[in-house]
Amino acid sequence: MYMLTGEAKHWWRGTSQMLIDRGVVVDWVCFKRDFLEKYFPESVRHAREAEFMRLQQGEMSVTKYDMRFKHLARFYTQATSEAWKCRKFAEGLKYDLRRVVVPMAITEFPALLHIHLYLLIVWGDWVCRYLYCMLICLCLLCLQFL
Structure with a gap:
């Protein structure tokens, strides 16, 4: 104040x-x-909530998508769990990333973001297609085969 x-x-x-x-x-x-x-009128808050529900990564970087996701999530009026936020975030990812990350059923948001960034930064975009096509079970945090 x-x-x-x-x-x-x-x-x-x-x-x-x-x-x-x-x-x-x-x-x-x-x-x-x-x-x-x-x-900050209610109409603007509702518009932000609707934008959150439609949010997709599109051409945004992972970091930019994460920032936008967190910003808009503040306007979502329903009670949510960490697992719900993870599903919502993962479902908005680019297709190649989404088809790798969604089946992992990660329920902690920091871990989800960490894995996504790790896939892109260390291995590059091609790893997402490779992991999906080869169906390799790999712990992405310790890089050991399961």
Whole structure:
């Protein structure tokens, strides 16, 4: 609240005083709710949620896709588990990567991202097609055959 400047600072001074005068406890939850209502309308939040549900990697790098995924995931209003986030992320990957990563059924997001980056950085894009076609069972974290 101390970081507000300009019009937002003026708005919050007036709003917080009005809330206090009405006997409302002004805490972080109260501030966040009122701030979002004022500066981030529900229609925009719904648009971001819909964008999240349609998100695909497309031409984005893995890092860019990860950043966009995490940014938009904040707007998803349903309760989600780590496993659900992993499935959603994996299903949005490029086809060659998705067909390798999805069957692994990884349920921890950092591990999913680590494996995806490892596949691309160390082995390159061709490994995804190779692993899929050869059906090799390989632990990608320790590089040992299973």
